[in-house]
Amino acid sequence: MWRFIGLRSLQAIPVILAVITVTFFLVRAAPGGPFSSEKAVSPQVQAALEAQYRLDQPPLQQYVSYLTDLVQGNMGPSFYYPGRSVDELILQGLPITAELGLYALLIAVIIGSFAGVIAALKPNTMQDYVPMSLAMVGICMPSFLLGPVLVLVFGIMLDWLPVSGWGDSYGDKILPSITLGAMYAAYIARLSRSGMLEVMSQDYLRTARAKGLPESVVILKHALRGGLLPVISYLGPAFAALLSGSFVVETIFQIPGLGRFYVQAAFNRDYTMILGTTVFLSTLIVVFNLLSDIAAAWVNPRLRYQFKK
Amino acid sequence: MTSKISTQSLDHDIPKGTSLWEDALVRLRKNRLSMIGLGFLLFVMIVCLLTPWIAPYGYEEQNLRLGAIPPSMEHWLGTDTFGRDMLTRIMYGGRVSLLVGFIATSVALLIGVTYGAIAGYAGGKTDAFMMRLVDILYALPFMIFIILLMVVFGRNLLLLFLAIGAVEWLVMARIVRGQIQSLRQQEYVEAAISLGLSPAAIIMKHLIPNALGPVIVYTTLTIPNVMLLEAFLSFLGLGIQPPESSWGLLISYGVETMEEYPWLLVFPGLALTTTLFALNFLGDGLRDALDPKASRD
Numbered sequence: 066m067w068r069f070i071g072l073r074s075l076q077a078i079p080v081i082l083a084v085i086t087v088t089f090f091l092v093r094a095a096p097g098g099p100f101s102s103e104k105a106v107s108p109q110v111q112a113a114l115e116a117q118y119r120l121d122q123p124p125l126q127q128y129v130s131y132l133t134d135l136v137q138g139n140m141g142p143s144f145y146y147p148g149r150s151v152d153e154l155i156l157q158g159l160p161i162t163a164e165l166g167l168y169a170l171l172i173a174v175i176i177g178s179f180a181g182v183i184a185a186l187k188p189n190t191m192q193d194y195v196p197m198s199l200a201m202v203g204i205c206m207p208s209f210l211l212g213p214v215l216v217l218v219f220g221i222m223l224d225w226l227p228v229s230g231w232g233d234s235y236g237d238k239i240l241p242s243i244t245l246g247a248m249y250a251a252y253i254a255r256l257s258r259s260g261m262l263e264v265m266s267q268d269y270l271r272t273a274r275a276k277g278l279p280e281s282v283v284i285l286k287h288a289l290r291g292g293l294l295p296v297i298s299y300l301g302p303a304f305a306a307l308l309s310g311s312f313v314v315e316t317i318f319q320i321p322g323l324g325r326f327y328v329q330a331a332f333n334r335d336y337t338m339i340l341g342t343t344v345f346l347s348t349l350i351v352v353f354n355l356l357s358d359i360a361a362a363w364v365n366p367r368l369r370y371q372f373k374k
Numbered sequence: 375m376t377s378k379i380s381t382q383s384l385d386h387d388i389p390k391g392t393s394l395w396e397d398a399l400v401r402l403r404k405n406r407l408s409m410i411g412l413g414f415l416l417f418v419m420i421v422c423l424l425t426p427w428i429a430p431y432g433y434e435e436q437n438l439r440l441g442a443i444p445p446s447m448e449h450w451l452g453t454d455t456f457g458r459d460m461l462t463r464i465m466y467g468g469r470v471s472l473l474v475g476f477i478a479t480s481v482a483l484l485i486g487v488t489y490g491a492i493a494g495y496a497g498g499k500t501d502a503f504m505m506r507l508v509d510i511l512y513a514l515p516f517m518i519f520i521i522l523l524m525v526v527f528g529r530n531l532l533l534l535f536l537a538i539g540a541v542e543w544l545v546m547a548r549i550v551r552g553q554i555q556s557l558r559q560q561e562y563v564e565a566a567i568s569l570g571l572s573p574a575a576i577i578m579k580h581l582i583p584n585a586l587g588p589v590i591v592y593t594t595l596t597i598p599n600v601m602l603l604e605a606f607l608s609f610l611g612l613g614i615q616p617p618e619s620s621w622g623l624l625i626s627y628g629v630e631t632m633e634e635y636p637w638l639l640v641f642p643g644l645a646l647t648t649t650l651f652a653l654n655f656l657g658d659g660l661r662d663a664l665d666p667k668a669s670r671d
Contacts, residue, residue, distance in 0.1 A: 079510065091526050094526065205650040205651045205654060209622075210646070210647065213632055213639055217633070217636060305517070309517035312521075313606065313609060316610065328610055331524075343518050346518055
C-alpha cells in the first residue's frame with residue numbers, strides 16, 4: 066500500500082509541472098500585452114510597469130523566476146486589481162468555493178448512491194425506473210439551466226429562498242449547493258446502480274446469503290463495499306468537474322468564490338490572475354485525483370498491483 | 375459474435391445467419407426509447423439543415439415596437455426584447471450547437487481512433503509510452519484549459535472545435551486501443567500478416583472495422599458531452615459570440631430577463647435538454663445493441 070501511495074504520488078509531479086509550464090507559456094503567448102490599453106502611456110511608465118511585472122526579462126528567465134516564486138507560495142501581483150496579490154485573491158475565494166463544493170459533493174454522494182443502490186435492489190421495477198429517469202434528467206439538465214430554473218421557481222415565484230450571495234442571508238447556500246450537486250448526484254446514481262448490479266450477481270454474495278446472514282447485512286456489509294467502488298474512483302474526476310461547475314454556479318448566484326474570480330480574470334485579461342488560478346486549480350485537481358486513486362486502492366487491493374513488477 | 379460462428383460452421387444447407395450488424399439493428403429497433411430518440415434527432419437535424427428556407431422570420435429581423443411578447447399565433451415561441459422571433463433564433467442557434475457537436479466529435483474520433491489503433495497494434499514499449507501520455511493528459515483539468523485557450527487566442531469557432539475535440543479524444547483512444555489489442559491476437563490478423571499486408575492496411579481493413587461497435591457507441595455519447603461543453607462556454611460568454619448564436623448563448627440571454635420574460639429561458643432550455651435526452655437515449659440503446667457486455671453507467 067505504501068509503495069502504491071509513493072509511486073502514485075510521484076506520477077503527479079510531472080503532471081503538475083506540465084500544467085505550470087503549458088499555462089505559463091500560453092499566457093505569455095497571448096496577443097496584446099496586459100498594458101496595451103487605449104490610453105497611451107509614456108515610455109518611462111511602460112518600462113516601469115514592465116519591470117514591476119518582470120516583463121522586461123527574457124521568457125525563460127521569467128519562467129524560472131515564476132517557478133521559484135511559486136515554490137515560496139508567491140504568485141505575483143494581480144494585473145487588474147492594483148496592489149493586491151494573486152495568492153491573496155485566491156485565499157479569499159478558496160474557503161467559499163471549498164464550502165460550496167463540499168455541500169454539493171455531499172448532496173451528490175448521499176442522494177446519488179442512495180438512489181443508485183435503491184434502484185439496483187429491484188432492477189426493472191418502478192423502484193428502478195423512477196430514480197434512473199430522474200438521473201437522466203439530471204444529466205441532461207446542465208447547471209446553467211437548472212440554476213436559473215430553481216431561482217425562478219423557489220426564489221422568485223414561491224419566494225422561499227434568497228437567490229444570490231453566500232452567507233449573507235439565511236438559506237442562501239441551499240440553491241447553489243443543489244444546483245452544483247444535482248448533475249453529479251445523477252452520475253453517481255448511475256455508477257452505483259451498475260456497480261451494485263454487478264456485485265449482486267457475484268458468488269460471495271450467494272455465499273453470504275447461504276450462511277444465513279440477514280439481507281440487510283448482506284447488502285450493507287458485503288455488497289456496498291464492492292458496489293460503491295466505482296463511485297470512489299469517480300470522486301477525483303467529480304471534484305475536478307465540480308470546480309469547473311462552480312464557475313457557472315458562482316456566476317449565477319453571485320458568489321464571490323474562486324470560480325467567479327477565474328471567469329472574471331478571463332474577461333479582464335488579468336493574466337497573472339489567470340495563470341495563478343489555473344495553476345492552483347489544476348494542482349488541486351491533480352491532488353484530488355491522487356487521493357481518489359489511493360482511496361480506491363485502499364478499498365480494492367487488486368488496484369495496488371498496478372505498480373508491482 | 376454470431377457472425378463468427380456462422381462463418382466457421384460448415385457451409386452446406388444451413389440457414390443464412392444474421393450478421394452482427396443486422397443483429398444489432400434488430401435489438402436497437404426493439405428499444406422504444408432509443409427509436410424515439412433517433413426520430414427526434416433526425417427531426418431536429420432536418421429542421422436545422424433547412425432553417426434558412428423554412429424559418430418563419432429572418433435571422434436579423436427585428437421589430438423593436440413589438441418588444442418581448444409571449445407565444446402567440448404569429449410568433450409560436452414568442453419574441454425577445456428586440457422583437458426577434460424566438461423560434462427562428464432557436465432554429466439558427468441549433469445549427470451552431472449541432473455543428474459544434476458533430477465537428478468537435480469528429481475531431482475527437484479521428485485523433486482517438488488513429489492514436490488508439492496505433493498504440494494497440496504496436497504493443498510493447500510504444501504502447502506503454504503512448505498510453506502513459508494519455509494517462510497524463512487525462513489528469514489535466516481540461517475545462518480550465520479550454521477557457522484559457524479561448525482567452526488567450528480569442529473566441530473563434532474553429533478553435534472551439536479543435537479545443538473540445540482535443541479534450542474528448544482521450545477516452546476514445548483508450549477504448550480503441552483495448553479493442554485492437556484483443557483483436558490482433560486473432561488468427562485472421564496473423565493470416566493477414568503472413569500474407570504480407572502492411573500494418574496500415576491491417577489496421578484500416580481488418581482491425582478498425584471490427585472495433586467499430588464500441589466506437590459508435592462512445593461517439594453517440596460524446597456528442598451530448600461536447601454540446602454541453604459548448605453551451606457551458608457560451609453561457610459564460612467564452613464560447614460562441616454574437617451575432618453568431620447557439621442554444622447556450624440563448625439560455626444565457628434568457629437568464630438575464632427570466633423574471634419578466636420566462637419564455638426566453640424556457641424554450642432554448644427545452645431545445646437543448648430534449649436534444650441531449652435524445653442523444654443519451656440513443657447512445658444507451660446503441661450500447662445495449664452493439665456491445666451487450668458493456669456496463670451501463
